[in-house]
Amino acid sequence: MDNIQILDTAFSAAEALAQFEARAAGAGAIVSFTGLVRPKSQAGEVTGLYLQAYSPLTETGIAAAAKDARRRWNLTALCIIHRVGDMVPGDAIVFVATASAHRRAAFEAADFLMDYLKTEAVFWKKETTPKGETWIEPRLEDYADRKRWSKAGT
Amino acid sequence: MDNIQILDTAFSAAEALAQFEARAAGAGAIVSFTGLVRPKSQAGEVTGLYLQAYSPLTETGIAAAAKDARRRWNLTALCIIHRVGDMVPGDAIVFVATASAHRRAAFEAADFLMDYLKTEAVFWKKETTPKGETWIEPRLEDYADRKRWSKAGT
Amino acid sequence: MVEILYFGRLMDVMGCSQERIALPDSVRDTDGLRRWLDAERILSGALLEPTVRIAVNDAIVPEPFAVSDGDSIAFLPPVGGG
Amino acid sequence: MVEILYFGRLMDVMGCSQERIALPDSVRDTDGLRRWLDAERILSGALLEPTVRIAVNDAIVPEPFAVSDGDSIAFLPPVGGG
Numbered sequence: 484m485d486n487i488q489i490l491d492t493a494f495s496a497a498e499a500l501a502q503f504e505a506r507a508a509g510a511g512a513i514v515s516f517t518g519l520v521r522p523k524s525q526a527g528e529v530t531g532l533y534l535q536a537y538s539p540l541t542e543t544g545i546a547a548a549a550k551d552a553r554r555r556w557n558l559t560a561l562c563i564i565h566r567v568g569d570m571v572p573g574d575a576i577v578f579v580a581t582a583s584a585h586r587r588a589a590f591e592a593a594d595f596l597m598d599y600l601k602t603e604a605v606f607w608k609k610e611t612t613p614k615g616e617t618w619i620e621p622r623l624e625d626y627a628d629r630k631r632w633s634k635a636g637t
Numbered sequence: 638m639d640n641i642q643i644l645d646t647a648f649s650a651a652e653a654l655a656q657f658e659a660r661a662a663g664a665g666a667i668v669s670f671t672g673l674v675r676p677k678s679q680a681g682e683v684t685g686l687y688l689q690a691y692s693p694l695t696e697t698g699i700a701a702a703a704k705d706a707r708r709r710w711n712l713t714a715l716c717i718i719h720r721v722g723d724m725v726p727g728d729a730i731v732f733v734a735t736a737s738a739h740r741r742a743a744f745e746a747a748d749f750l751m752d753y754l755k756t757e758a759v760f761w762k763k764e765t766t767p768k769g770e771t772w773i774e775p776r777l778e779d780y781a782d783r784k785r786w787s788k789a790g791t
Numbered sequence: 792m793v794e795i796l797y798f799g800r801l802m803d804v805m806g807c808s809q810e811r812i813a814l815p816d817s818v819r820d821t822d823g824l825r826r827w828l829d830a831e832r833i834l835s836g837a838l839l840e841p842t843v844r845i846a847v848n849d850a851i852v853p854e855p856f857a858v859s860d861g862d863s864i865a866f867l868p869p870v871g872g873g
Numbered sequence: 874m875v876e877i878l879y880f881g882r883l884m885d886v887m888g889c890s891q892e893r894i895a896l897p898d899s900v901r902d903t904d905g906l907r908r909w910l911d912a913e914r915i916l917s918g919a920l921l922e923p924t925v926r927i928a929v930n931d932a933i934v935p936e937p938f939a940v941s942d943g944d945s946i947a948f949l950p951p952v953g954g955g
Contacts, residue, residue, distance in 0.1 A: 496667070497654045500650065500651045501651035508727065514669070515671075516667070517658070517666070518740065518955060519664060519665055519666070534955065535884075537928070537947065537949070566955075576955050586672065590670070594744050597740055603952065603954070604954055605952050606953055606955050607882070607953050618881050620951045620953050688873065691865065758872055762799075772800035772803070774871050
């Protein structure tokens with residue numbers, strides 16, 4: 484029941500949630516996360532973002548994280564959609580949705596998957612600002628978030 | 638920029654997310670939570686759920702929780718929609734969405750608001766199963782979740 | 792006369808969600824109201840439970856709280872959340 | 874011949890995302906490949922950084938890892954997440 488997609492075209496998070504709800508019938512709690520291209524970064528105004536994946540490593544890594552989430556939490560459905568290619572501010576980069584009987588599992592699993600996607604997922608990201616193009620590597624904060632999970636589960 | 642609604646008619650979480658996204662323009666992270674009427678409970682098959690509010694206490698309590706969330710986290714937008722009246726399994730009971738520059742604030746604020754809504758919000762809930770009608774009071778688990786926030790913030 | 796509101800399971804216990812009552816002179820605060828009404832309706836303590844809170848004129852009050860003619864008084868069992 | 878893939882900022886450093894190269898006999902593993910290619914292209918260490926990982930035939934490998942004709946070898950700078 485996992486739905487994992489890498490897309491090179493724009494997608495709507497709201498539509499993804501509508502479809503997920505249909506698949507998650509019977510759940511009591513659905514959490515969604517949408518990551519969007521921000522119009523500003525430390526380097527200034529962002530005019531474009533390029534994301535590169537390395538198939539099939541990107542897909543197998545995400546599938547393994549999804550499997551890990553299912554092992555840790557009792558989920559009735561799970562969805563991960565990730566954009567690659569050229570994007571502009573406001574575009575959805577990533578959408579994660581989790582469904583469970585109770586809200587704690589849904590919240591924690593979505594949080595866990597996002598930490599994976601922000602630090603370990605196999606993507607490279609290039610930001611375009613008036614100052615030029617810059618490859619972005621993870622923030623220290625992202626690594627700290629990810630470490631929260633290292634002692635949970637087995 | 639807070640959008641707080643108590644509704645006595647069905648609503649679509651996906652549509653609520655679409656509208657929220659439009660209001661949250663510029664955010665990097667959007668978290669949504671949807672609570673749905675589950676088809677089963679401890680008492681068996683659920684055929685109906687009735688929710689009662691006490692206006693204006695219900696509204697002012699939720700508005701105060703929203704204000705508290707904004708004080709604790711840097712949010713660019715916030716939405717809370719809560720159903721009252723008669724519902725059936727699969728219906729959305731509650732929708733919470735939070736938007737922020739970064740994901741941690743959005744996740745934590747949504748989690749915090751849901752803990753408030755599940756334990757302290759002024760609603761009474763009656764479940765109908767083949768065994769009859771039962772008023773539901775909070776689970777101990779819900780109180781424990783809510784307590785997580787008592788030491789955070791001021 | 793006061794207006795009394797019952798919420799949640801207390802609606803079922805009282806058989807209504809709302810009523811108007813003339814308070815006897817002996818009832819001057821929420822404690823007196825709880826005791827008098829519970830005895831009057833033979834409820835065996837349903838209105839005396841400490842988890843049942845009281846709102847006067849749409850604000851939850853610390854008890855005992857003075858009540859008088861014209862007040863709207865609500866009996867609130869533990870809230871169930873959404 | 875081996876196929877070499879460059880990702881992220883290494884695409885810019887190398888000026889391409891992919892190339893085919895005949896490995897000299899002296900290059901038998903990933904350590905040898907990093908050193909030889911970095912020197913050959915005068916990169917001053919861009920391929921020697923320990924944060925740059927290597928995948929051989931689409932699997933990240935513990936290094937040094939043997940490489941030989943027909944392999945697909947990818948240089949992976951730290952991933953940036955989504």
